[in-house]
Amino acid sequence: MSTDNSDRKRSASPRGADNETKKGRLERFVAEQQLLSSQSIPTPHTPHVIQTQRLPDSLRKKILVTGGAGFVGSHLVDLLMSQGHEVVVLDNFFTGRKANVEHWLHHPNFSLVRHDVTQPILLEIDQIYHLACPASPPHYQYNPVKTIKTSTMGTINMLGLAKRVKARILLASTSEIYGDPTVHPQPESYWGNVNTIGPRACYDEGKRVAETMMYAYKNQNGVSVRIARIFNTFGPRMHPNDGRVVSNFIIQSLQNKDITIYGSGAQTRSFQYVDDLVKGLHALMNGDYDLPVNLGNPDEYSIKDFATKIRDMTQSKSEIIFLPKVADDPSQREPDISTARRELNWEPRVSVEEGLRKTIEYFRGEVDAAGEIVPTGPDASKPKGAA
Numbered sequence: 001m002s003t004d005n006s007d008r009k010r011s012a013s014p015r016g017a018d019n020e021t022k023k024g025r026l027e028r029f030v031a032e033q034q035l036l037s038s039q040s041i042p043t044p045h046t047p048h049v050i051q052t053q054r055l056p057d058s059l060r061k062k063i064l065v066t067g068g069a070g071f072v073g074s075h076l077v078d079l080l081m082s083q084g085h086e087v088v089v090l091d092n093f094f095t096g097r098k099a100n101v102e103h104w105l106h107h108p109n110f111s112l113v114r115h116d117v118t119q120p121i122l123l124e125i126d127q128i129y130h131l132a133c134p135a136s137p138p139h140y141q142y143n144p145v146k147t148i149k150t151s152t153m154g155t156i157n158m159l160g161l162a163k164r165v166k167a168r169i170l171l172a173s174t175s176e177i178y179g180d181p182t183v184h185p186q187p188e189s190y191w192g193n194v195n196t197i198g199p200r201a202c203y204d205e206g207k208r209v210a211e212t213m214m215y216a217y218k219n220q221n222g223v224s225v226r227i228a229r230i231f232n233t234f235g236p237r238m239h240p241n242d243g244r245v246v247s248n249f250i251i252q253s254l255q256n257k258d259i260t261i262y263g264s265g266a267q268t269r270s271f272q273y274v275d276d277l278v279k280g281l282h283a284l285m286n287g288d289y290d291l292p293v294n295l296g297n298p299d300e301y302s303i304k305d306f307a308t309k310i311r312d313m314t315q316s317k318s319e320i321i322f323l324p325k326v327a328d329d330p331s332q333r334e335p336d337i338s339t340a341r342r343e344l345n346w347e348p349r350v351s352v353e354e355g356l357r358k359t360i361e362y363f364r365g366e367v368d369a370a371g372e373i374v375p376t377g378p379d380a381s382k383p384k385g386a387a
């Protein structure tokens with residue numbers, strides 16, 4: 001063993017430098033981890049960075065979002081993550097896309113599980129937003145039996161989970177439960193007009209029985225339930241091959257292709273921007289009101305006027321053409337949102353025009369990236385790229 005001072009000096013200096021580097025590296029690593037746990041990372045789909053709050057354990061909830069990689073689900077995930085909650089997404093990727101949530105994959109508060117809600121799952125969570133179900137008519141009609149299973153078995157499984165862990169559960173129901181409405185606009189008290197054996201029934205009746213199951217579990221087992229009846233919603237992250245009217249008309253217009261109206265175009269819809277919807281879902285989940293609530297924007301358009309509006313906004317040279325009407329297509333739809341106004345202090349803030357501007361920009365990027373997009377027609381079809 002050497003006791004020579006010069007020896008010690010010689011070896012102390014490189015070891016010191018080594019230690020410095022390790023310490024520096026560690027500090028850098030910690031700083032990077034802290035940065036990563038305080039925000040989303042920019043991705044091609046979501047280039048803007050979303051900051052996440054740091055919540056104390058007592059306020060941080062574990063929140064399950066079924067269908068969280070879908071269009072609406074992923075926007076809701078953004079809101080919940082930004083608030084600092086732990087979010088677990090379940091998605092079977094039938095219509096959801098990993099790209100919709102990939103900006104959160106690195107974040108310690110976020111988990112993504114490939115799972116089909118028709119199978120039970122055991123999790124420890126505080127709240128459940130149950131959104132899982134294809135919502136576009138060509139997609140939910142592709143495998144009607146599976147659509148029914150998703151709404152029935154899927155909802156039973158989530159209610160069983162809610163019961164076991166005493167979590168509050170919110171069901172994403174739909175304006176489709178009113179069918180082809182004979183009352184206009186539609187208040188929650190209207191019981192609806194659905195053809196039980198028509199091509200839309202797998203979705204409409206599935207959601208109706210899902211609502212029934214929510215109240216059966218509430219009354220029989222004391223489960224805390226919330227029901228949102230969601231009216232037509234649009235915004236960035238809609239699947240370009242979704243087949244619904246907003247995505248089809250914008251994609252057709254951007255490519256100067258024919259804009260396809262099914263039927264006369266006299267049928268009406270009322271369109272809400274997705275940011276308004278997720279704020280409404282959040283207010284409903286965290287409020288006291290536990291009867292169904294319509295969430296939609298009462299700004300009603302005929303489909304023909306809507307086609308013209310999108311063509312004008314995109315400065316397109318598209319022709320508007322008329323194809324046969326689809327079976328059981330509701331002839332009119334407008335939400336009565338007085339319950340949401342009264343009970344949730346909620347109403348839409350984003351105008352259809354402002355929402356369309358953002359959505360057109362998003363689809364412009366999708367069309368540029370893809371080269372060409374052929375929109376999905378009215379017939380039942382498998383979602384493009386579905387798992």
Ligand SMILES: O=C(O)[C@H]1O[C@H](OP(=O)(O)OP(=O)(O)OC[C@H]2O[C@@H](n3ccc(=O)[nH]c3=O)[C@H](O)[C@@H]2O)[C@H](O)[C@@H](O)[C@@H]1O
Nearest residue numbers: 135137174176231232233244245248260261262267303329
């Ligand atoms: O977007 C939504 O939120 C709703 O979409 C669908 O209901 P629907 O109103 O029929 O939605 P679209 O497929 O977007 O159709 C709206 C209207 O536009 C028409 N349409 C659609 C697509 C198209 O290329 N051309 C066209 O004229 C349809 O025939 C219909 O009259 C779903 O069934 C609802 O569950 C969902 O909540």
